[in-house]
Amino acid sequence: MAINYRQQIVDMTYGSYFERQLVGEFDKLFNIKLNQYEDDKAIHDFFIKDKEDNVVGLVELKTRRIKKNQYPSLMVGYNKIVEGRRRVKEDNIKFVIYVWCLDKKYGGKEYYYWIETMDTLGNQYYIEYNGNRDRGDNDKKLCMVYTKHLKSLKHLLNDLQNNKFI
Numbered sequence: 001m002a003i004n005y006r007q008q009i010v011d012m013t014y015g016s017y018f019e020r021q022l023v024g025e026f027d028k029l030f031n032i033k034l035n036q037y038e039d040d041k042a043i044h045d046f047f048i049k050d051k052e053d054n055v056v057g058l059v060e061l062k063t064r065r066i067k068k069n070q071y072p073s074l075m076v077g078y079n080k081i082v083e084g085r086r087r088v089k090e091d092n093i094k095f096v097i098y099v100w101c102l103d104k105k106y107g108g109k110e111y112y113y114w115i116e117t118m119d120t121l122g123n124q125y126y127i128e129y130n131g132n133r134d135r136g137d138n139d140k141k142l143c144m145v146y147t148k149h150l151k152s153l154k155h156l157l158n159d160l161q162n163n164k165f166i
Contacts, residue, residue: 018063018101018109019045025111030157032166034059043083044096050166056094057165058084063101068112073144074100078127081116081143095165100150111153114145117163124149 019036023046026032034046048057060080076098084096099113114124125145131138151159160166 014065015061015063019061021109022046022059022061022099022101022111025153029154032157043080055091057160058087058093058096059099060084060096061099061101065103067103067105068100068110068150069147071147073125073146074150075128075130075142075144078141078143084116095160095163097156098145099153112150113153113156114150115159115163 023034023036026034032048034048036046037044044058044060046059046061047055048059050056060076062074062076064074080098084093087093088096095115095117097113097115099111101109101111104110116124125143128142128144129139130142131140
């Protein structure tokens with residue numbers, strides 16, 4: 001399958017716009033600063049630091065042109081899940097948040113999140129090989145997170161506090 005570079009650029013531009021929006025949402029809703037990785041090789045998009053300047057959390061944003069319940073699950077690269085788990089084990093990262101920016105029913109966008117914890121390991125997603133056909137991607141290993149486990153971003157602070165992540 002031929003790679004569609006034009007579609008990749010369109011998708012990257014679209015995603016970058018909503019990354020900037022997400023930074024504003026975290027600041028406005030939670031007074032949490034999202035720091036963007038400068039390294040193009042970084043597996044996750046953002047990191048969160050505590051008051052002592054230690055990285056305590058990772059954030060990955062996936063922007064989609066679909067509504068929340070349009071499909072029973074949403075994809076995130078298996079490599080991101082594996083790297084998140086590694087960083088939790090080896091680097092004292094407390095949490096990894098996966099955020100999806102999705103279409104609202106009547107226009108606009110809204111954010112949903114999922115946090116993988118020791119309690120949810122493997123039971124809120126399944127593994128599949130797939131790729132983005134619009135871009136001409138080859139199949140790769142993906143985690144398909146069930147949409148029923150996604151929560152509205154406005155509930156994130158409560159989850160972080162209840163799990164003693166912050």
